[in-house]
Each structure stands twice: as structure tokens, then as C-alpha cells.
Amino acid sequence: MRTGRPLQWPPRLPGVKRGEETPAVLFFSLFFLITAPFSIFKSIRDASFLTELGSENLPLAYATAFFVGLAVALQAKLQARAPRRVLLTWSLVFFSLTGAAFAFLLQMSGKWMALAYWVWANILIVSLMTQFWMLVNDIFNPREAKRLIGFVGSGGILGGIAGGLLTGFLAKSFPVGIMLLGGALLLAAIPVILRLTGRERPGGESRDFSAPEAGDRAVSMRQAGFKSCFDTVRRNGYLRLLAGIVILTGLISTFIDWQSKAVIEMTVRGHLASFFGWFNAGLLVFSFFLQILGTSRIVDRHGIRSLLLFYPALILVFTLGLSVWPVLGLAVALKGGDKSLSYSINQSARELLYFPIAPEQRVRAKVFIDMFLNRFSRTAGALLLLAAFALPWPPALQAVGILSVLALAAWIALNLKAASAYVRIVKDKLRGRWDRGDREVETKVDVDFAKTVFDLLETRRRSPVLFSLHLYDLIRKKKLTPDLRAMLLSEPGDPRFTALGSLFDAGAEGAASAAGIEAQEAALEECVREIMELESYGQVMEAYLARALEGKGKEDSVTRMEIAKTLGLMPPRSPLVRRLEELLEDESEEVVRYALESAGRWGRREHVPALIRRLDHPRLGDAAEEALENYGPRITGGLIDVLLDSSENPSVRSKTAFLLGRIGNQDAVDGLWHALGAASGKLRDEVLDALDRARSAGRDIRFDRNRALAHLAEEFKRVYRTFIAEAPTRDAPMRRRKKDDPLRTGWAAGLVLGVFKLLGLAYPREDVFKAYKNWLSGTRESVAYALELLDNSLSKSVRDRLFPILEDYSLKDRLRLFRSRLKDVGELKS
Amino acid sequence: MDIKKREKNDITIFDIGGEIRRTDIAEATLHELVKDQLDLGKKHILLNFDKVEFIDSFGVGEILASYISTHNLGGHLKIARISKKLFLVFQITMLTKVLEIFDEEELALQSFLKE
Numbered sequence: 001m002r003t004g005r006p007l008q009w010p011p012r013l014p015g016v017k018r019g020e021e022t023p024a025v026l027f028f029s030l031f032f033l034i035t036a037p038f039s040i041f042k043s044i045r046d047a048s049f050l051t052e053l054g055s056e057n058l059p060l061a062y063a064t065a066f067f068v069g070l071a072v073a074l075q076a077k078l079q080a081r082a083p084r085r086v087l088l089t090w091s092l093v094f095f096s097l098t099g100a101a102f103a104f105l106l107q108m109s110g111k112w113m114a115l116a117y118w119v120w121a122n123i124l125i126v127s128l129m130t131q132f133w134m135l136v137n138d139i140f141n142p143r144e145a146k147r148l149i150g151f152v153g154s155g156g157i158l159g160g161i162a163g164g165l166l167t168g169f170l171a172k173s174f175p176v177g178i179m180l181l182g183g184a185l186l187l188a189a190i191p192v193i194l195r196l197t198g199r200e201r202p203g204g205e206s207r208d209f210s211a212p213e214a215g216d217r218a219v220s221m222r223q224a225g226f227k228s229c230f231d232t233v234r235r236n237g238y239l240r241l242l243a244g245i246v247i248l249t250g251l252i253s254t255f256i257d258w259q260s261k262a263v264i265e266m267t268v269r270g271h272l273a274s275f276f277g278w279f280n281a282g283l284l285v286f287s288f289f290l291q292i293l294g295t296s297r298i299v300d301r302h303g304i305r306s307l308l309l310f311y312p313a314l315i316l317v318f319t320l321g322l323s324v325w326p327v328l329g330l331a332v333a334l335k336g337g338d339k340s341l342s343y344s345i346n347q348s349a350r351e352l353l354y355f356p357i358a359p360e361q362r363v364r365a366k367v368f369i370d371m372f373l374n375r376f377s378r379t380a381g382a383l384l385l386l387a388a389f390a391l392p393w394p395p396a397l398q399a400v401g402i403l404s405v406l407a408l409a410a411w412i413a414l415n416l417k418a419a420s421a422y423v424r425i426v427k428d429k430l431r432g433r434w435d436r437g438d439r440e441v442e443t444k445v446d447v448d449f450a451k452t453v454f455d456l457l458e459t460r461r462r463s464p465v466l467f468s469l470h471l472y473d474l475i476r477k478k479k480l481t482p483d484l485r486a487m488l489l490s491e492p493g494d495p496r497f498t499a500l501g502s503l504f505d506a507g508a509e510g511a512a513s514a515a516g517i518e519a520q521e522a523a524l525e526e527c528v529r530e531i532m533e534l535e536s537y538g539q540v541m542e543a544y545l546a547r548a549l550e551g552k553g554k555e556d557s558v559t560r561m562e563i564a565k566t567l568g569l570m571p572p573r574s575p576l577v578r579r580l581e582e583l584l585e586d587e588s589e590e591v592v593r594y595a596l597e598s599a600g601r602w603g604r605r606e607h608v609p610a611l612i613r614r615l616d617h618p619r620l621g622d623a624a625e626e627a628l629e630n631y632g633p634r635i636t637g638g639l640i641d642v643l644l645d646s647s648e649n650p651s652v653r654s655k656t657a658f659l660l661g662r663i664g665n666q667d668a669v670d671g672l673w674h675a676l677g678a679a680s681g682k683l684r685d686e687v688l689d690a691l692d693r694a695r696s697a698g699r700d701i702r703f704d705r706n707r708a709l710a711h712l713a714e715e716f717k718r719v720y721r722t723f724i725a726e727a728p729t730r731d732a733p734m735r736r737r738k739k740d741d742p743l744r745t746g747w748a749a750g751l752v753l754g755v756f757k758l759l760g761l762a763y764p765r766e767d768v769f770k771a772y773k774n775w776l777s778g779t780r781e782s783v784a785y786a787l788e789l790l791d792n793s794l795s796k797s798v799r800d801r802l803f804p805i806l807e808d809y810s811l812k813d814r815l816r817l818f819r820s821r822l823k824d825v826g827e828l829k830s
Numbered sequence: 831m832d833i834k835k836r837e838k839n840d841i842t843i844f845d846i847g848g849e850i851r852r853t854d855i856a857e858a859t860l861h862e863l864v865k866d867q868l869d870l871g872k873k874h875i876l877l878n879f880d881k882v883e884f885i886d887s888f889g890v891g892e893i894l895a896s897y898i899s900t901h902n903l904g905g906h907l908k909i910a911r912i913s914k915k916l917f918l919v920f921q922i923t924m925l926t927k928v929l930e931i932f933d934e935e936e937l938a939l940q941s942f943l944k945e
Contacts, residue, residue: 464921464926465922465924465926465927467921468918468921468922469921469922471918471922472922524915524918524919524922526887527886527887527890527919528919528922528923530886530887530888531887531890531891531919531923531925532923533887534887534890534891534894536891536894536895536897536898537891537894537923539894539898540894540897540925540928541924541928543901544924544927544928548927559927562924562927563924566923566924569922
């Protein structure tokens with residue numbers, strides 16, 4: 001009987017998700033077929049040059065990069081006019097035919113033919129490589145690229161190995177022309193694969209969601225000449241940074257090439273083409289394993305910063321080694337290290353750096369940087385070497401080594417700057433900021449104003465006194481807007497409003513000036529305040545309240561509402577306010593509501609218990625909450641006591657959590673942390689929300705990251721467990737469309753929001769919720785950039801547990817991932 | 831401030847004119863004048879504000895003090911023909927619940943008769 005897992009078909013490709021297999025394999029093949037012939041051409045190039053012209057003329061060969069630059073400029077013009085796939089196809093035809101021509105020309109021998117062939121091979125690789133990566137850039141977003149770049153890149157490396165091995169085996173038995181013809185034939189086969197990639201992934205011009213309309217883009221692309229490409233780079237700081245990196249890369253690569261080839265020429269005896277064939281194959285085998293095993297892991301574990309530093313650090317070590325001890329082994333290690341890392345890690349890192357740039361800018365930048373500057377830097381390196389050779393004392397290996405070390409130091413500095421800039425650009429790429437719903441309402445709607453207006457309108461027929469009190473409230477708060485004033489004055493028949501009209505002197509001449517109205521309002525406010533401060537007023541009202549609130553003569557609820565409202569407007573120290581206590585316990589909910597409002601204005605400690613008692617009232621809870629909120633930080637301790645009191649009503653505890661979140665000072669936050677550890681269910685959600693609210697206020701409050709991560713680990717478990725328990729019945733069979741992802745918009749969305757709230761407590765909240773907002777939108781690009789930002793902001797242990805929740809997976813895959821993660825959620829590291 | 835006194839059916843009517851403000855105190859304040867009447871045993875007081883152009887909190891204080899004094903002696907103080915603006919102030923301060931305010935003097939006089 002068979003045991004174990006059934007065989008999967010198609011088989012899992014490293015880093016490739018389901019559904020991406022076909023494009024991944026096609027691009028893998030495409031890259032393979034580009035690099036295999038180039039590896040043949042390159043081995044022949046190096047061998048024929050060293051044989052015909054010798055290493056002392058290498059700087060001359062490097063200097064021909066200038067011609068490559070010219071060819072690149074021409075290609076830039078063509079690029080602006082032709083679609084990517086069409087241009088690539090025609091380039092392949094051109095190089096295939098010219099490669100076949102060189103099969104005959106190179107056999108004629110001659111020094112200049114070797115130089116011409118050198119130039120041709122270099123143009124070929126620059127042209128095809130640039131076009132290939134542009135196509136990849138156009139078609140995949142950063143998330144896809146990060147996943148696929150290792151696999152696709154390894155196709156190129158394998159091609160290089162295959163080409164190298166072929167050359168190594170065949171160079172001794174077959175003439176150069178036959179091998180060149182073979183390479184040309186391989187190139188001719190590429191358009192078929194290219195066509196298939198077009199079917200699988202259409203496009204290849206642009207993919208960015210923020211890109212302009214296609215028509216505009218076409219016009220813009222036509223204008224992508226050399227000048228505009230240069231201007232694009234010149235005007236953008238980030239692109240200038242990338243340009244600097246490429247210049248230094250080219251310089252260093254040229255120095256390394258000369259150093260290693262000089263040592264190889266001195267030490268290798270025998271067939272050079274065969275040596276270079278084996279050498280190229282060998283270094284690419286190393287590159288292949290590095291690409292497959294290293295690149296993705298470095299990106300995954302340490303992020304783009306480490307990826308950018310790994311290469312220069314290693315080259316620095318080899319350069320110093322060769323300068324001290326110039327032997328073949330170290331020469332091979334240096335050249336091999338440079339090439340293998342430049343094919344794998346450096347290429348991947350550079351391509352990743354381009355992804356967050358808008359497509360049009362990217363095309364122009366790549367034309368200028370990768371195609372022109374790359375060549376220019378090699379020419380510059382060559383000129384430096386030529387100048388050095390012209391000196392009476394030609395440069396020693398050590399002198400060039402020192403130059404390399406200096407350039408490497410600058411390179412490391414620029415790489416560090418680029419890594420920081422990359423994260424910043426990804427952040428900018430994300431749409432908008434995320435505001436809590438309640439905060440958004442608060443900033444966009446004046447809730448207090450709206451409530452007072454509604455109260456005003458509601459009482460216009462019910463009680464002239466309440467109406468006037470609400471009106472006064474609006475005046476006091478400077479919120480009696482012209483619109484509202486006009487609306488109130490539009491009912492001249494009503495005596496209540498004629499009083500209002502006289503206040504604003506709205507006589508036959510029409511409405512008074514704004515300044516006049518403002519003065520009238522200020523006078524009224526002062527007058528009312530002064531009256532309420534009068535001793536005689538206190539006496540009169542004392543007697544009235546006694547009559548209205550006590551004994552058999554107790555007045556109706558409307559009067560008690562009026563009293564409750566008026567008490568809130570009394571000046572400080574008014575003895576009348578003690579009457580609020582009985583109104584807070586009134587039998588009428590409407591009276592209590594006004595009393596709560598007034599109590600909130602007064603902020604007296606003796607009222608707090610009554611307010612807390614009202615928190616769980618279905619209709620008065622909000623008013624009690626608002627009143628307590630007006631107390632501010634003074635009642636933090638009391639609220640924490642209620643929150644932590646397990647014998648207290650859970651609904652009251654939830655509301656106190658909410659209030660502590662609104663207060664949001666350090667004591668409140670500490671109390672909430674304390675409560676979060678002990679709370680469960682809805683209370684826990686409320687406490688977490690309160691912490692998030694406090695965090696979102698942006699005050700200078702300390703949030704303990706380790707504490708947040710400890711809770712986050714629990715939250716991950718909660719998401720995994722809930723999903724594993726409920727998803728198979730709720731979501732199977734998975735017939736829903738992608739946008740109905742239960743974790744994004746479905747029944748489990750609340751759980752994910754909880755995760756993000758905790759993330760927001762551990763990491764910069766704005767970034768976390770920016771990513772959340774974009775992830776929530778569910779579009780391919782937004783999700784990709786959201787994950788990219790999180791990828792560069794969170795620690796690996798957090799990412800490992802978060803990404804199975806955020807990435808798109810089938811139900812089956814997600815369940816499998818959740819089960820495996822549930823076993824080792826463990827401790828999260830910051 | 832200009833205050834004139836007249837009587838009708840045992841009701842003392844004060845016709846007040848001008849501005850009642852802290853900075854414009856007459857020889858005798860409204861409260862003093864009312865107290866004089868109360869001392870004379872006249873406990874039905876009507877304040878007619880028909881000619882009043884302005885009244886500040888001091889003026890309201892005078893009215894309230896007069897009201898208290900009258901009320902303490904078991905009398906009645908009523909107000910007639912106050913401006914709409916003052917009525918609004920009285921509403922905001924809930925004094926409309928305490929003071930008896932009439933649009934017309936005649937209505938106020940009739941209310942005295944009912945008592």
C-alpha cells in the first residue's frame with residue numbers, strides 16, 4: 001500500500017505559486033536560450049581576443065564599450081517606437097544572422113576582427129539582457145518578481161552553464177565557426193518561446209495601476225529618446241542613486257576583469273577558449289546554486305539591504321586577497337565571484353530596485369542606466385586603465401586593487417542609501433493613509449454640532465426654553481452658522497424665531513453683517529453668563545428648582561429637561577449644580593440624557609459613579625460615554641479600576657476600554673495593556689481597538705513592542721485556529737470569487753484587522769495601515785505593493801506568520817500553511 | 831434710565847424707558863423703587879418695558895431682586911412688553927419659568943385681577 005503524500009503535478013517550483021508555473025517556466029526557458037548562446041559567444045570572444053591581441057590590449061577592448069553605448073542609444077530610439085516583444089524578436093533575428101556571419105568572418109582571423117567580434121558580443125548581451133529584464137519588469141509586479149526572480153534567473157544561469165560546458169567540451173574538437181553557428185541557431189529559436197509568453201501573460205508595455213491612460217503612454221513612450229531618458233534619471237534622486245551604483249559596478253567589474261585576466265594569461269597554458277568555456281560553466285554552476293539557494297533566502301530573511309551588501313563585501317575580500325597573493329586560484333575566485341554574484345545576487349537586487357518606479361520612468365531609466373551608463377562606466381574604467389598603462393611605470397595588480405577597494409567602499413555606501421530609498425518609494429506607491437472610521441467621522445463631521453442642531457430642531461415645537469438653550473449652546477460654541485441662522489429665521493411667524501430675528505437685527509433691511517452678528521452673539525453670551533452669576537439669579541432659581549423637582553408639585557419631564565440642560569450652562573461654583581445628581585437618576589431617559597450632558601460639562605467626581613452606571617444603558621450609554629470623555633485624563637485611574645474589575649458588567653468594561661482609548665495618555669495605555677492580557681472575546685477586541693485608537697492619535701506615548709509581539713503571536717494562533725476550525729465548512733467548496741476572500745472581506749476579516757492593530761502597536765502604525773488599506777482593496781498591484789512594504793518593515797518571524805494570511809492561496813494550501821504555522825508560532829522577534 | 835410710576839386698580843406700574851445698564855444708574859434703582867412700593871404695602875407690581883432700548887445683566891439683576899423682594903412679601907411682580915431679545919435671554923436663563931411675562935400691559939393687568 002502506498003503511503004505518504006500523493007505526487008503533485010505540475011511539480012512545485014521553488015518560490016513559484018500555483019497558477020504562476022507556466023509563465024515562470026516560459027521566462028525561465030527564454031532566459032536560458034538567451035544566455036546559453038551568449039556563453040558560447042563570450043568564451044570565444046575572450047579567447048580570440050587574448051590570442052590575437054593579448055591582455056595588455058584589454059583596456060582597448062574595454063574602451064569599445066563606447067560603441068556599445070552608441071548601439072544602446074540607437075536601441076533606445078527603437079524601443080520608444082516598437083512594442084517590447086516585437087523589438088526583442090527583431091533583435092534576435094539580427095543577432096542570429098550576424099552571429100552566423102561571424103562564424104565565417106572570425107575564421108579569417110586578424111586582430112581587428114577579434115576586436116569587432118568583442119564589440120558585437122557585448123552589444124548582443126547588453127541589448128538582449130536589457131530587453132529581457134524590461135519585459136520581466138513590465139509583466140510581473142514586485143511580489144511576483146521577488147518570488148520568481150530566483151527561478152527565472154536560474155534559467156539564465158543554467159543557460160550560461162550549458163553554453164560554457166558546450167564550449168568547454170567542443171572547443172578542442174570543433175572549429176570556432178561551428179560553435180558560433182550553433183549559438184546563432186539557438187538565438188533563432190527564442191521567438192517561439194517569446195510568442196508563448198505573450199499568450200500566457202499579455203502586455204509588456206506597462207502594468208502600473210497609477211500609470212496614465214494607454215494613449216498618453218504611447219505618446220510618452222515615443223518620446224523616450226536618449227535625451228528624455230537622461231532627463232528622467234537626472235531629475236530623480238532615487239534614479240541618480242541607481243545610476244551611481246551602476247557606474248561603480250562597471251568600474252569595479254572592469255578592474256576585476258583586467259586583474260583576473262592578467263593573472264590567467266600569465267598562468268594558463270593551452271587552449272584558452274576551452275579554459276574559458278570550462279571557467280564560464282564552472283562559475284555559472286556556482287551562480288546557479290547561489291541563485292537557487294541563496295538569493296531568495298537572503299531577500300526573504302534579511303531583505304533587500306543585505307542582498308545589496310553581500311556582493312560588494314565578498315568582492316572586497318577577494319580583491320584584497322588577489323592584491324596580496326596573485327595566483328590563478330584567487331584570480332578565478334575573484335572573477336568567478338564577480339560574475340556569479342553579478343548574474344545572481346547583484347542582478348536580482350538591481351532589478352528589484354527598479355520595481356517600485358513607475359513604468360514609463362523605469363523604461364527610460366533602464367535605457368539610460370543599464371544600457372548606456374553601464375557601458376559608459378566600463379569605458380571609463382578602460383580609460384583609467386589605459387591612462388595607467390601610458391604611465392612610465394605601468395600599474396601593478398596591487399595599484400588596481402587599491403582602486404577597486406576605494407570604488408567598493410563608495411559602492412557599499414550608495415547601496416545602503418538605495419535600500420532605504422527603496423522602502424520609501426514603496427511606501428509612497430501605496431494609496432492614501434488609513435484612518436480609523438471613527439476618527440475619520442470625527443475629522444469630517446462635527447458630531448457635537450450635528451447633535452445640537454438636531455436637538456434644536458427637535459425642541460422647536462416642544463419647548464421654547466430648550467430651543468433657546470440649544471441655540472445659546474450653538475452661539476457659545478461659535479457654531480451658529482449663517483445657513484442655520486437663515487433657516488431658523490425663515491419662520492418669521494413663530495414668536496420663538498422672531499426673538500432670534502431681533503437678536504440678529506434682521507429687520508426690513510435684511511440680514512445684518514457677519515461682524516455685527518458676531519458682536520450680537522458675543523453680547524448675548526456675556527449677558528447670559530453675567531445673569532447666571534448674579535446672586536439674585538441663584539436665589540430665584542434655587543427656589544424654582546426646589547419647587548420644580550421636589551414634592552407633589554414636581555413638574556413635567558420637559559421642564560426637568562430644561563433644568564438639566566440649564567445646569568450645564570451654569571457658571572463654575574454655582575451651587576445649583578448639586579441638583580444634577582437627582583436628575584441623573586430621573587425616571588425619564590430624556591431628562592437623564594440632558595443631565596449626563598451637563599455632568600460631562602461640569603466634570604465633578606461625585607457624578608462619575610452615576611455616569612459609569614449608565615454606560616451599559618442601551619439608549620443612554622453613548623451620552624454617558626461622551627460625558628465621561630469630557631472628564632479627560634482625571635478619571636483614568638477610576639476607569640482602569642472598572643476595566644480590570646472582573647465582577648463588573650462586561651459591557652461597562654468594554655465602554656471603559658473605549659474611553660481609555662479616547663483619553664490615550666500613558667496611564668490609560670498601560671492600563672489597557674494590562675487588561676489585554678486578561679481579557680477575552682469581545683472585551684479583548686474592544687481593548688485592542690482602544691489601544692489602536694490611542695496609537696492612532698499620534699501622541700508621544702510609549703508602546704511596548706515586545707508586549708505587542710507577544711500578543712501578536714496569540715492573535716496569529718487565534719486566526720489560524722478559527723480558520724482551520726471554520727473555513728472547511730464555511731468556504732468549502734471554494735467556489736467564491738477571489739474578492740470574496742474570507743480573510744479579506746468575509747467572515748474572518750475582523751480577525752485580520754485584529755492582527756493589523758497589533759502590528760500597528762509594534763511597528764509604525766501609518767505604514768502598517770497603509771499596507772492594510774491597499775491589501776484590503778484586493779487588486780493585484782495594490783496587494784503586491786502592500787506586501788512589499790510589509791516585507792521591508794516587519795521582522796522575519798512576523799512575516800513568516802503573517803504572509804500566509806495575506807497572500808492569495810487556495811483554501812487547501814492555506815489550511816496546510818496555517819496548520820504548519822500553528823505548530824510553531826512560538827515567540828516573535830522584533 | 832427713566833422710570834415713571836403710575837397706578838391702576840391697586841397695581842403699581844413702572845414705565846421704564848431708555849437703557850438699563852450698570853454704567854447708567856439713576857438716583858434710585860428699579861429695585862429701590864419697587865421696595866419703596868412694597869414698604870407702602872403695594873404688592874402688585876407691573877414693570878412695563880415698552881420704552882426700554884437696552885438692558886444689561888445689571889438690569890436683569892434689578893428685575894430679579896425686585897421679584898425676590900415682592901415674592902418674599904407674598905406679592906406679585908409681572909413684566910410686560912419686553913423686547914424679543916430680552917425674552918430670548920430670559921428663555922436661555924430659564925427666567926421665563928419664574929417671571930410672568932406678558933406681551934401687552936392689559937393682559938398683565940387682567941392676570942393680576944384673576945389673582
